[in-house]
Amino acid sequence: MISDILTAGVFASMIRLATPYLFASIGEMFGQRSGVLNLGVDGIMLMGAFFSFYAVLTTGSLLAGVVVAIIVGLVLGLAMAFVSVTLKAEQGISGIGLYLFGLGMSELLFQKWVGTPQSVSGFPRIYFPLLTDIPVIGQIFFNHNLLVYVAFALVPISAYVLNKTAFGLSIRAVGQNPQAADAMGVNVNRVRYTTVMIGGVLASMAGASLSIALLDVFQQNITGGLGFIAVALVYFGRWKPYGVLVGALLFSFVNALQLQVSAIGIEIPTEFAVMAPYVITIIALVFASRQTEKPDALTKPFERGES
Amino acid sequence: MVFRRFLSRTLDVFPPLIALIAGLLVASLLLIALNANPLDAYQSLWNGAFGSENAAAETLVKAIPMLFVAIGICVAFRGGVVNIGGEGQMIAGAVVGVAAALALGNANAAGWVIITLALLSGFVAGAVYAGIAGVLKAYFNVNEILSTIMLNQIAVQLMNYLLNGVLLDPSEAGSNHIPKTARIVEWAELPRLSFTLSDGVELFGRTRLHWGLLLALILAVLIYVLLWRTTIGYRIRAVGANERAARYAGISDKRQVVLAMLLAGGCAGLAGVVQVLGLQYRLQTDGSASGFTAGAGFNGIVVALFGGLNPLGAIPASVFFGGLLVGAQKMQRDLGIPASMITAINGLIVVFVVSSQIFVTWRSKRRALSATVAVAAPPVAQLETQP
Numbered sequence: 001m002i003s004d005i006l007t008a009g010v011f012a013s014m015i016r017l018a019t020p021y022l023f024a025s026i027g028e029m030f031g032q033r034s035g036v037l038n039l040g041v042d043g044i045m046l047m048g049a050f051f052s053f054y055a056v057l058t059t060g061s062l063l064a065g066v067v068v069a070i071i072v073g074l075v076l077g078l079a080m081a082f083v084s085v086t087l088k089a090e091q092g093i094s095g096i097g098l099y100l101f102g103l104g105m106s107e108l109l110f111q112k113w114v115g116t117p118q119s120v121s122g123f124p125r126i127y128f129p130l131l132t133d134i135p136v137i138g139q140i141f142f143n144h145n146l147l148v149y150v151a152f153a154l155v156p157i158s159a160y161v162l163n164k165t166a167f168g169l170s171i172r173a174v175g176q177n178p179q180a181a182d183a184m185g186v187n188v189n190r191v192r193y194t195t196v197m198i199g200g201v202l203a204s205m206a207g208a209s210l211s212i213a214l215l216d217v218f219q220q221n222i223t224g225g226l227g228f229i230a231v232a233l234v235y236f237g238r239w240k241p242y243g244v245l246v247g248a249l250l251f252s253f254v255n256a257l258q259l260q261v262s263a264i265g266i267e268i269p270t271e272f273a274v275m276a277p278y279v280i281t282i283i284a285l286v287f288a289s290r291q292t293e294k295p296d297a298l299t300k301p302f303e304r305g306e307s
Numbered sequence: 308m309v310f311r312r313f314l315s316r317t318l319d320v321f322p323p324l325i326a327l328i329a330g331l332l333v334a335s336l337l338l339i340a341l342n343a344n345p346l347d348a349y350q351s352l353w354n355g356a357f358g359s360e361n362a363a364a365e366t367l368v369k370a371i372p373m374l375f376v377a378i379g380i381c382v383a384f385r386g387g388v389v390n391i392g393g394e395g396q397m398i399a400g401a402v403v404g405v406a407a408a409l410a411l412g413n414a415n416a417a418g419w420v421i422i423t424l425a426l427l428s429g430f431v432a433g434a435v436y437a438g439i440a441g442v443l444k445a446y447f448n449v450n451e452i453l454s455t456i457m458l459n460q461i462a463v464q465l466m467n468y469l470l471n472g473v474l475l476d477p478s479e480a481g482s483n484h485i486p487k488t489a490r491i492v493e494w495a496e497l498p499r500l501s502f503t504l505s506d507g508v509e510l511f512g513r514t515r516l517h518w519g520l521l522l523a524l525i526l527a528v529l530i531y532v533l534l535w536r537t538t539i540g541y542r543i544r545a546v547g548a549n550e551r552a553a554r555y556a557g558i559s560d561k562r563q564v565v566l567a568m569l570l571a572g573g574c575a576g577l578a579g580v581v582q583v584l585g586l587q588y589r590l591q592t593d594g595s596a597s598g599f600t601a602g603a604g605f606n607g608i609v610v611a612l613f614g615g616l617n618p619l620g621a622i623p624a625s626v627f628f629g630g631l632l633v634g635a636q637k638m639q640r641d642l643g644i645p646a647s648m649i650t651a652i653n654g655l656i657v658v659f660v661v662s663s664q665i666f667v668t669w670r671s672k673r674r675a676l677s678a679t680v681a682v683a684a685p686p687v688a689q690l691e692t693q694p
Contacts, residue, residue, distance in 0.1 A: 093612070101650075112341060228456045279461060
């Protein structure tokens with residue numbers, strides 16, 4: 001029974017399905033570490049998913065898809081940064097606005113430019129000589145597309161950037177105590193613009209990973225609220241890259257199990273399977289709620305001379 | 308805190324006006340980009356929303372659930388709780404409300420008994436469902452935005468489960484059924500609403516407009532009075548305006564947070580049960596996230612913000628956004644502009660409303676500054692040399 005469920009295939013899907021979570025959560029973590037809560041991740045994901053899909057559909061070039069996703073992420077990240085950093089708007093609500101915008105806009109453009117559901121040929125699986133042929137291990141770890149590996153590579157890279165570079169120090173300082181950072185000569189707003197735009201690019205890539213690497217289609221609301229789970233994962237992971245990794249793997253494991261359980265015909269109502277990640281998110285938020293690692297300045301816009 | 312400062316100034320008519328103009332501007336650019344003449348589009352939108360008696364009635368029908376939700380959002384946001392859970396709370400209210408109406412209908416209860424108890428149970432169900440997020444925020448420090456969003460998704464799945472199971476219309480059994488409940492008894496329906504004008508003409512006589520509109524208007528007044536004329540409302544607003552000060556004044560902030568969520572969820576729950584009793588006469592969905600609510604739980608947030616977080620302001624705002632949604636259908640038929648454009652524009656309006664707060668803040672800062680200057684009265688020359 002258990003061996004029917006926990007197959008190598010499940011662990012392979014777990015690795016694969018962690019991709020959008022990792023992109024979106026690592027990006028969101030940068031913003032939050034600098035004090036900006038971007039709740040519009042899901043909207044940016046939807047826009048990234050649509051535009052990269054559309055680029056691949058029309059040009060046939062995966063590179064074009066990625067480039068377009070990055071541009072979309074930069075633009076929407078810039079917009080979010082402008083709203084939350086320069087205009088100092090309430091971050092939770094403006095994020096919901098950005099989400100609604102992305103939800104409506106991606107559907108509008110899809111209906112107008114594409115119309116009927118169709119698939120694209122997305123990122124192919126990479127074949128590693130020898131490694132892919134190792135039984136079980138090869139299937140689980142060495143049989144994925146490029147974006148999967150990029151997403152996992154983001155974890156050590158972001159840990160390095162945050163903890164070992166001057167830029168990472170600025171991010172943490174700005175998120176903990178912007179007044180002190182400002183006094184030390186750090187340009188608080190510039191740091192926040194940068195982190196929110198990094199977050200935008202990664203959220204957009206998270207969407208692209210759905211539409212041109214994992215599912216190879218676009219449909220209305222393709223993310224199904226995945227972006228919001230990604231925001232919650234940052235809390236769950238206590239604002240640390242490896243914590244986020246654990247959370248992303250936990251969720252993708254639940255998703256993979258869900259697929260496997262219905263594939264081998266175990267009678268669990270689909271509704272409960274679909275519900276599971278959301279229930280787990282709430283439970284995870286309760287356990288992550290001591291939040292001693294939470295950046296002190298999270299959601300607080302910076303004003304010189306105020307504390 | 309920023310949110311509290313934002314609250315105290317939202318009453319200003321300024322931000323909604325800026326947001327509206329900016330929204331129209333972006334919408335026009337978007338329409339041009341989609342090869343449509345903005346003037347034609349707005350003309351079509353207007354005709355679709357208010358061009359005929361039936362159009363106006365449909366606009367009001369669309370406004371009803373959004374107004375209910377928005378009234379609740381006013382309470383929550385005023386209490387400093389960002390309740391994004393309108394969708395889930397609507398569903399909770401509808402599920403429990405329809406179950407109550409069906410059970411009482413089977414027991415042959417009188418119409419007014421069924422309606423009263425169904426509304427009551429819908430309110431309680433929405434309140435309890437929102438209360439989960441309230442308790443989690445107050446006592447477990449769980450971000451309410453995230454928890455309510457998760458609860459929305461959970462509610463959709465629970466509803467789908469129940470509509471495919473115990474609540475399924477008995478005549479729909481079979482593998483290819485539509486997920487819906489049985490029809491409520493006729494005498495439990497909210498009556499249709501029409502007005503007899505002075506010249507004897509009956510307005511809205513043959514439309515779907517129902518008594519839910521009056522209920523929503525009454526609720527708006529009640530909640531307005533509650534928020535600004537009672538100590539309960541004062542406490543909620545005090546916590547929303549300044550949590551720490553309220554605590555020093557002996558007001559339990561935790562309890563107010565839960566109370567604000569209970570009230571907000573109750574209003575959203577009413578939105579759900581009124582949709583059932585007044586319009587659909589059963590609970591039905593296509594299984595998708597907004598299959599039953601049609602997004603009213605989210606749009607209620609837009610309405611509340613646009614109405615200045617005031618239940619009375621939410622009334623015209625709900626008609627406005629109801630008109631947008633209904634008019635968009637006609638715009639889609641006339642010009643081929645997908646109605647989802649309105650979702651995008653709504654999102655932008657939310658962003659614009661919260662963004663334009665800075666202009667208000669900036670104005671009041673200048674006012675505050677000049678007041679300080681008047682008191683301190685430093686030499687003018689010295690002031691002018693300062694940056």
